[in-house]
Amino acid sequence: MINEIDHISVESAMQVYNGPSIEHDLLVFDDFEELPVIGIPKRMDCIFLAVCLGGEAHYTVDTEERTVKANDVIIISEGQVLNNSWFSDDLSGIAIMMSEDFFNEVIKGVHDLSSLFLFSRSHPVFELSAEEVETLMTYLRIIKHKVETTDHHFRRDVVRSLMAAMIYDISHVMYGVQQGDKRKQTRAESIFTEFIRLVEQNFRAERRVSWYAERLCITPKYLSETVKTISHRTPNEWIDKYVTLELRVQLKNTSKSIKEIAKDLNFPNQSFLGKYFKEHVGMSPSAYRKS
Known part of the structure; x- marks a missing residue:
C-alpha cells in the first residue's frame, strides 16, 4: 500500500538524469526512456511539456486516462498526480521540465497565457499538424543548444525568451482547441x-x-x-x-x-x-x- 505520493521536481529529476539544465529551473530530455515518471504515483512539483515524435504512451493524470501518440503535445501542470505510465519500445520525442518559478518568469505579463495553461489542466494532450510539430521541434532544438552553451553570459535570459516564443505558438494551438471544445465547463471550473x-x-x-x-x-x-x-x-x-x-x-x-x-x-x-x-x-x- 502507498502511504504517500512521491514528488518530482526539476531538482530531483536532475539527480537521476544528467541532461542539459539551468540550475534547478529547467531540464531538457531528448530520451524518453530516461523520464523519471514510471512506477509509483508522482505529484508534479514542476511543469512538464513534451512533444511525441513516434510510438505511444499511456498514463493517468489526476486519475484521468490519457494516450499519447506521434505529433501530440503533452502538458502536465504543477500539482497534478501522474500514475500508471506505460511507454512503447519505439516511443521518441523531446521534453522539458521547468520549475513553476521559471515558467512564471516566462509568461509574466503575457495576456491570456495563464488562462490557457489552466485550460490545459483538463486538456493535457492535443494534436499538432506536421508543420506545427516542425516549428515546435525547431524551438526545442535551439533551446537545448542554448541550455548547453554554459559560457553564454545571457543564457538564462535567451532561453526564457525562446521559451516565451514557443509557448505563444503552443498557446495559439491551445486557443483553437479551447474554442472548439464542446464540453461545457463545470461550475467549479x-x-x-x-x-x-x-x-x-x-x-x-x-x-x-x-x-x-x-x-x-x-x-x-x-x-x-x-x-x-x-x-x-x-x-x-x-x-x-x-x-x-x-x-x-x-x-x-x-x-x-x-x-x-x-x-x-x-x-x-x-x-x-x-x-x-x-x-x-x-x-x-x-x-x-x-x-
Missing part, C-alpha cells in the same frame, strides 16, 4: 477560471479571500473548497504566488527602492513586506536582490 482572472487583475491591491468570494457572489468557504478541489492549492496560495512573483520581478528588474515596491503592492510598510517575502521566499528582499 468556471469559478476557478474567474477567480484566477480576478487575482491577475487585482492581486497588487487585494489579498483577502473574502474580497474575491464577494466578487464571485459565493462564500469564502465555498471558494476555498472549489479552488482547492480544482487546483490542489488554496486561494491564499494562489494569491501569494502572484504577489511573490511580482515582488521577485520588481526586485530583480527595477531600481525601485523596497519602500517604493511596498507601496506599489499595497503593503502597510517596508518592514511588513520584508517579513512577507522572507516567509514565502526564504530570504530578505535585499538579499534576493543581491543574489
